[in-house]
Amino acid sequence: MENYILRLEKITKEYGGVRALEDVSLQFEKGKIHSIVGENGAGKSTFIKIITGAHKQTSGKLIYKGKEITNNSPSSSMKNGIGCVYQELNVIPHLTISENIFYGYEKKQGLFLDKNSMKKKSQEILRELGVNLDVNKLVKDIGIGNQQIVEISKSLIRNVEVLILDEPTASLTKKEIENLFFILHKLKDNGVTIIYISHRLDEVLQISDTISVFRDGQLIVNEKNENMNQNTIIKHMVGRDLNITKYSKDYSSEEVVLKVHNISSEYVKNISFELKRGEILGVAGLVASGRTELANAIFGVDKVTEGEIYIENKKVKINCPSDAIKHGLGFITEDRKDTGLMLEMNITDNASISSLDNLTKGLFIDKQNQKSKVEEILSTMKLKYSSLKEHVNNLSGGNQQKVVIGKWLLTNSDIIIFDEPTRGIDVSAKEEVYKIIENLAQNKKSIIMISSEVEEIFRMSNRILVMSNGRLVSEYKNGDVSSQQIFKDSASLLRERDYEE
Template identity: 40%
Template sequence: MSKTILRAEGVSKSFGGTLALDNAELELRSGEVHALVGANGAGKSTLIKIITGAYSKDEGHIYLEDKEINVKSTFEARELGISAVYQEFSLINTLSVAENIYLGKLISKKHGPVEKIQWQEIIENAKKILDMLESDISPNTIVGSLSVAQKQLVEIAKALSNDIKVLIMDEPSASLSDNDIENMFKLIKGLKEKGIGIVYVSHRLEELPIIADRISVYRDGKYIKTLNIDEAPKKVIIENMVGPGMVETKRTPCSTSEVLMEVQNFSSGKKFKNISFQLHKGEVLGIAGLAGAGRTELVRAIFGVDSKDSGKICIHGKETVIRNPADAKKAGIGFISEDRKEEGLILNLPLHTNLGMTILDKLKRFIGLDLDKEVQLMDDYISSLKIKCRDSAQKAGNLSGGNQQKVVIAKWLATKPEILIMDEPTRGIDIGSKNQIYDLIDDLAKQGIGIIMISSELPEVLQVSDRIIVLAAGKKTGEIENKELTQDILLDYATRKQAV
């Protein structure tokens, strides 16, 4: 048995009177991948942020190689050999990839009395790390021009640029393609062989038998138990995460023949070409496809975030010109983007302010805004969507990922949309919260709202959708009723070259 490299005992943490972590524990061995699982708000992220110095603990002890440590900053954690890759990117978009990787530790040499930064060495070292990740990203590329998946790889490269003993990975695969995930798993196995201990947080339970050695389960801020991977089938993990008796429900279709929206011949360079489809009242239309198929690019163009080369939109049979998101919102379209951190929420503002920003026209009074109405609306959504928070004045950044996603949904529900676009609405959230969002989608469809849902998880698309369109390399390769469909059938359409 490998030696214990990191140990946490009796760790507790409260935020404004709310107990986020209660007497939690963790034991990480050298050369082990130790997965942390639990519902959103279970305390996983709080624990790893305490270990890395992002948060201070209220109680408890943390030991690194049997020596007690009290980490006060992420910089101090890195000095001790503890690095983390979080769900939230810590990159600066205006700097290059190499500058981001070596930010705070730029290599320099003295030339007389002057310290000179060794840019060539920095770029070469960054390239070595990116090559190890089997990434073709250039070290000179400006980070702001990268995709979400590419930014995640830069975050991993940044962590690996340190001399690490412990690597903490918080949902590292959430934004990656299958090929990128496979490369990341190869990298993790290489790090294990070097004796590095890896704490791996993921809601993708299907990944764990592939990558994890042991699993620790947390629930409501408490440590529940640790299991060897061969003792932890999915059913056992779920029962420990959310308790027994959770039922996966299949929604009842309630689509009507009334066409809410028709998209005709949408094209934008190489992103997508000649895409047409209809969305009916009360319908959940799934959009499936592999990474790079053009799904997100298509819905962003429909909502007016990105430009298109050609195509038109008709709502209730009438052509509607959408030049920007304000036009889309006016036309009754809501858009829950895939990146809730950068596009969905302002993390340092209260929940009610985040909601109010989407409905300023409804809050206007003769003088100023009706803030009481704003707070009341947010309180109503906290209750109806079961958002775990202290109250509507709590800052969005202090909520777990699943609860942040519910706030994003609340923002757009407050606009009373007829059409709701949901791009990866359950990315990075736990099974319990996913089922709550599936139930919400069902309720919205029953109210007659037309929903377009993109998901990279084929079982999710099959569970939620009435009808599915499939994209491959920017072309529509399939449009299928969701009757007796399987993942294999969807994958077949997703790898076809011929458009329909």
């Protein structure tokens, strides 16, 4: 057992009678990369929170470096050398790189901060990771990939021996992923144990020494990488063979429900396209291509400075999201936790927040009607929950995404924008979201689907728009274009520094 830096024995965790983990025993070898995979709701997040001390197990033992930890907490976990980089990064945008790295762990010289020492040490750590960054730069100016490196550096300042990474590549480009993997291998070579959580099975197989699969709160399999492949992992994750349909059917008519004519904002320029009733229109492009910014302009999040928007042949003025909602638009945003949900509120309040005008009786909300409507919408999406009063913060990523979708279905929106609809959710939850989108199209709702996954765009879209640097550069009917062509188009206007094949 001396090779194992961390062991969890017979861990069980219950929330109000719901068992999130059941009798899980797992050990982590020093200086190895150990991946944990599973569907949303499988228990991965709960398991990680027990390791970091964010949650206390109902029963079972946590043994670190041969000693049982009885009073674990996030602060004691960090002091013990266990660090965690979550999917939602915990950086402070308006502080510099060095200030972020040392935040809460500042060095002092007398009564004052020793800024020079912190800058020097920050530069040393970044150099050890093979990264060339100016530590004086504000974190808001360095991009998501580099912000993640700053988070890793924060852990290294605290002499981390176990580093947990939760969906680390969800927002990264191909080049940034390669850089991250290079860094993780360097950490591994230096004896750091990596616990890697991801839904991207190709990456898990590429980087892991050991792979553990969770399902329904139980450890299903724990195997060396060489004994696993994507098919076996998926089968262990879902407990069945998935019936994956290659393409969405085309339910579109010739009726144009949305016409965007030469619109510009601070971030996009001269965009024109049409959306037909029942159509799924894919929007592809690399990170920073302007895809989300296009959605923001249409939905009134960003001000349209030029051009016109027509809904069902009528010119409309959308100055804010409430205007968009009144005109029958819905928007499932890219970051469900930041802009899609109110995490400390319950399922009912989250699902009905955009429909309160239709759920009031006089001056008050009709609670019975509200509950009935929410139950009806969420039942169609097979949401897993113990009570409608449950906080959405306690739901898995896939179930949180269903609450966001349900919110807009409750408004009866005719045009729905999905921005990265399957980001950070597992393969089975993806299938459920795809089915929801296809059912909406079948029921003559019109969909704009933004995705950084080209396979997803090909699978779901009837037509495909490609963006680059805030401009619409090409349009294709699905089946008439290759992934190589989409990449070529999306890179066509990028600056030299941005991306390379």
